Amino acid sequence: MSFWKTKKLSEMSIDEWESLCDNCGKCCLHKLEDEKTEKIVFTNVACKLINLTTCRCTKYSKRTELVPECLDLRELDIDRYGWLPSTCAYRLLNDDKELPSWHPLISGNSASVKRAGVSINSYAIKESNAIDFEDHIIEWLK
Template sequence: MTAKAPFWREKTLDEMTRAEWESLCDGCGRCCLHKLRDEDTDRIAYTNVACRLLDGDTCRCKDYANRKKRVPDCVRLTPKRLAKIDWLPPTCAYRLVAEGKDLPWWHPLVSGSAETVHEAGVSVRGRTVAERAAGDFEDHVVSWPGKWPAKARMPPVVKDRRRPG
């Protein structure tokens, strides 16, 4: 008897239920960082400035249900919008699935733990500046949100507990 493949390998983003869609979010918080777009080149610059609704510890929205009312320019991801968005980080599960790729080892749907996204160095935990304290966002341009952390690329080494050392 073969195990059924996980839903993200079986379904397109359009075919997913709302619960499946929502569970794709790994809770990294990278999409909740402010980004700057150069008017001349159209290039995106990531900042470490967090949206005022981002909880810097959990890396989740403090008021997800009402985020559009409280932050009008917050983007609600949908499969249709996803095709036009160029600023999602390369680690984003929505982006990975849309590109036909699998979820990485640290994604909570794979690992079974919401903490692995933090352990792998993918989340924004401990790396952000509050929106209201940031001043000029251009002073907070960083490259890491647009990159894969080295720890996130390979599964963690698990020590064999049966042998010392």
């Protein structure tokens, strides 16, 4: 049986853990929090270290040093996974949900993420092209 169906996230090897990331890039979008309601909204402005063609981090091994607000999910309390996008495999598995058909571990092809419209590749912009992040809020991304 597939490892993600038999193991908890905390029991996975590093390779298994990393293979769950579909490289959608959504967690690398800047987010804004409403001070009163604590509601978090995504913007279409991506972190300066992401490659917007591949939607991968260009400095993955040094990411938390170079971008202090970047979170290492393996070290993050699972109670805080709620901010992750609803399509994220770590959030889905933590919520006892199935991986979707477009996930590379199911489809066998990383291109399925872009084909399914899950990748930020088609709408994200670079940090250097955004002046006020509030002008870039995308309410439709949950």
